[in-house]
Amino acid sequence: MVPATLVLTGVDIRYQASVDAVRDLSLTVPRGGIVALLGANGAGKSSTLNAISGFLPLLRGRMMAGRISFEGEDTAGLAPHALVRRGVLHVREGRHVFADMTVEENLVAGTFALTGRRAVHRRGFDEVYGYFPILAQRRKGQAGYLSGGEQQMLAIGRALVAEPRLMLLDEPSLGLAPRVVAEIFAIIARINREKGTSILLVEQNAVMALGCAQYAYVLENGRVAAEGSGASLAADASIRELYLGVGADGAARSFRDAP
Amino acid sequence: MSGLQVFLEYTLAGIATGGVYTLVGLGFVLVFKASGVFNFAMGDMMMAGAYTFYLCAVVFDLHWAVALLIAVVFSCALAWLIERTVLRRMMGQPVIAVVMATFGIGFVLRGIAAIAFGSEAYQLPALLPRAPFFIGDIMLPGKSVRGFVLTTGLCGAIILFLRYSRAGIALRATAADQITAYAMGINVRRVFALTWMAAAAIGTVAGVIAASVTSLTPDLGTIGLNVLGVVILGGLNSVGGVIVAGLFIGWLEAMTAAYLPGDIREITPYIAVLAMLMIRPYGLFGTRPVERI
Ligand SMILES: Nc1ncnc2c1ncn2[C@@H]1O[C@H](COP(=O)(O)OP(=O)(O)O)[C@@H](O)[C@H]1O
Numbered sequence: 001m002v003p004a005t006l007v008l009t010g011v012d013i014r015y016q017a018s019v020d021a022v023r024d025l026s027l028t029v030p031r032g033g034i035v036a037l038l039g040a041n042g043a044g045k046s047s048t049l050n051a052i053s054g055f056l057p058l059l060r061g062r063m064m065a066g067r068i069s070f071e072g073e074d075t076a077g078l079a080p081h082a083l084v085r086r087g088v089l090h091v092r093e094g095r096h097v098f099a100d101m102t103v104e105e106n107l108v109a110g111t112f113a114l115t116g117r118r119a120v121h122r123r124g125f126d127e128v129y130g131y132f133p134i135l136a137q138r139r140k141g142q143a144g145y146l147s148g149g150e151q152q153m154l155a156i157g158r159a160l161v162a163e164p165r166l167m168l169l170d171e172p173s174l175g176l177a178p179r180v181v182a183e184i185f186a187i188i189a190r191i192n193r194e195k196g197t198s199i200l201l202v203e204q205n206a207v208m209a210l211g212c213a214q215y216a217y218v219l220e221n222g223r224v225a226a227e228g229s230g231a232s233l234a235a236d237a238s239i240r241e242l243y244l245g246v247g248a249d250g251a252a253r254s255f256r257d258a259p
Numbered sequence: 260m261s262g263l264q265v266f267l268e269y270t271l272a273g274i275a276t277g278g279v280y281t282l283v284g285l286g287f288v289l290v291f292k293a294s295g296v297f298n299f300a301m302g303d304m305m306m307a308g309a310y311t312f313y314l315c316a317v318v319f320d321l322h323w324a325v326a327l328l329i330a331v332v333f334s335c336a337l338a339w340l341i342e343r344t345v346l347r348r349m350m351g352q353p354v355i356a357v358v359m360a361t362f363g364i365g366f367v368l369r370g371i372a373a374i375a376f377g378s379e380a381y382q383l384p385a386l387l388p389r390a391p392f393f394i395g396d397i398m399l400p401g402k403s404v405r406g407f408v409l410t411t412g413l414c415g416a417i418i419l420f421l422r423y424s425r426a427g428i429a430l431r432a433t434a435a436d437q438i439t440a441y442a443m444g445i446n447v448r449r450v451f452a453l454t455w456m457a458a459a460a461i462g463t464v465a466g467v468i469a470a471s472v473t474s475l476t477p478d479l480g481t482i483g484l485n486v487l488g489v490v491i492l493g494g495l496n497s498v499g500g501v502i503v504a505g506l507f508i509g510w511l512e513a514m515t516a517a518y519l520p521g522d523i524r525e526i527t528p529y530i531a532v533l534a535m536l537m538i539r540p541y542g543l544f545g546t547r548p549v550e551r552i
């Protein structure tokens with residue numbers, strides 16, 4: 001059997017001198033699938049992605065328990081850049097484009113992920129520019145002057161350069177106009193379909209995320225409060241309140257009290 | 260001797276000194292930009308490189324270009340060793356501890372030089388022909404003109420490297436945002452090591468130029484103190500700023516030497532730095548708060 005792209009089992013995350021951010025989290029991203037990880041602000045979504053990509057120690061955080069495996073292999077002990085070079089690309093919350101560099105230099109930075117992967121040579125950035133034609137127009141422009149939506153496209157494009165096998169997208173809709181959000185989600189779905197890239201999609205915008213994910217987990221206060229197929233969760237009105245953080249005092253109650 | 264000639268000659272000499280400040284300052288800035296470490300051993304790394312050059316060029320009587328190459332390679336290896344053995348172990352420690360460690364490294368290097376070579380001042384062979392240089396009928400000292408050309412060329416090469424090379428992009432990415440640099444697959448730890456090695460290489464060239472203008476003693480590295488003023492003036496994380504500030508401070512020193520009495524001369528550059536910091540606390544071109552040192 002082909003192993004799932006990503007499997008988390010019983011993951012606990014804690015930051016230095018702080019309460020637990022994530023408790024006993026298990027989730028699976030099947031090969032070629034889109035899985036959404038939903039939840040309100042502070043639920044532990046970004047922490048989960050940082051655990052997967054190995055950034056926790058850089059943020060003074062730690063995985064206290066549990067196991068993360070990528071394509072059947074335990075990722076503990078892999079340096080963050082080494083994991084990237086195997087194809088785990090984390091598009092961080094807030095985009096983090098290199099503002100002082102041009103669009104193209106940002107894409108060149110993305111090519112460091114290809115280090116040591118034989119098959120891929122420098123093929124230029126035609127594929128990225130194909131998905132995001134606006135970036136081709138802004139090629140020589142400074143990334144800091146791009147609009148929010150364009151910066152998000154650059155952040156995703158930069159990951160695309162690296163021939164990702166798994167993309168971790170942290171709130172790609174953050175702060176963007178609905179029209180732009182729709183455009184970006186359409187491209188995410190296209191990348192998944194055309195390139196077979198597995199995607200773990202973190203969102204607060206659950207409507208959009210459930211629209212393209214096959215399966216979703218809802219986090220509340222660091223624990224999985226609900227999970228199910230994208231369609232079934234989208235149909236459940238109570239879930240909307242839960243991810244919006246309305247029922248922050250307890251998952252069960254927010255389920256019961258939901259209209 | 261005309262007033263113009265005095266002015267030109269001192270200006271050139273000042274810019275040549277300033278070029279050395281600039282090079283050493285670039286060494287500081289590269290390391291600070293990448294890793295946030297303020298490397299107080301920079302001046303002493305420069306001194307170590309200059310002694311290696313002396314050993315090769317004078318004691319072993321090699322061609323100066325070969326000697327310089329060996330000195331650069333040696334100091335790169337030394338910097339790599341320092342980064343590996345001392346700094347990597349100190350990851351996650353408070354910045355002040357790391358800064359104190361660089362102080363310690365500087366002391367050790369100076370001590371080794373003093374034991375091995377004594378405090379005697381050595382003369383280095385002239386790297387550059389001393390034949391004078393003429394602009395119209397104004398005669399300028401060849402050492403200053405050629406020192407100026409050499410340092411400007413080197414600064415230009417460094418800027419082009421940072422601007423256009425792939426490694427330069429890795430360094431700028433690391434400087435801008437470490438976690439995102441990791442997210443690009445950049446080996447950030449290796450970038451740190453490379454900036455230390457680049458700083459050592461640049462420092463060696465600066466040290467050889469400085470020592471061949473004056474002389475070589477274990478205290479050559481105290482020039483690092485002047486450079487401290489330069490990088491603070493330019494902005495700790497600004498390559499362009501340190502180039503402008505280095506040349507300016509060198510020029511200002513020469514001007515005060517030409518036109519002001521001795522006791523004011525010594526402090527004028529520092530007054531300039533102080534005045535500047537009151538107007539722009541992050542330095543001329545800096546963007547990061549200075550208190551990070
Ligand atoms: N670097 C950090 N240091 C300490 N606590 C943190 C850090 N990052 C996140 N946290 C805490 O961990 C919890 C989960 O945060 P996060 O994973 O960012 O949530 P989300 O991405 O779902 O908004 C929050 O309580 C937050 O305050």
Ligand SMILES: [Mg+2]
Pocket residue numbers: 042045046047093170
């Ligand atoms: Mg988050």
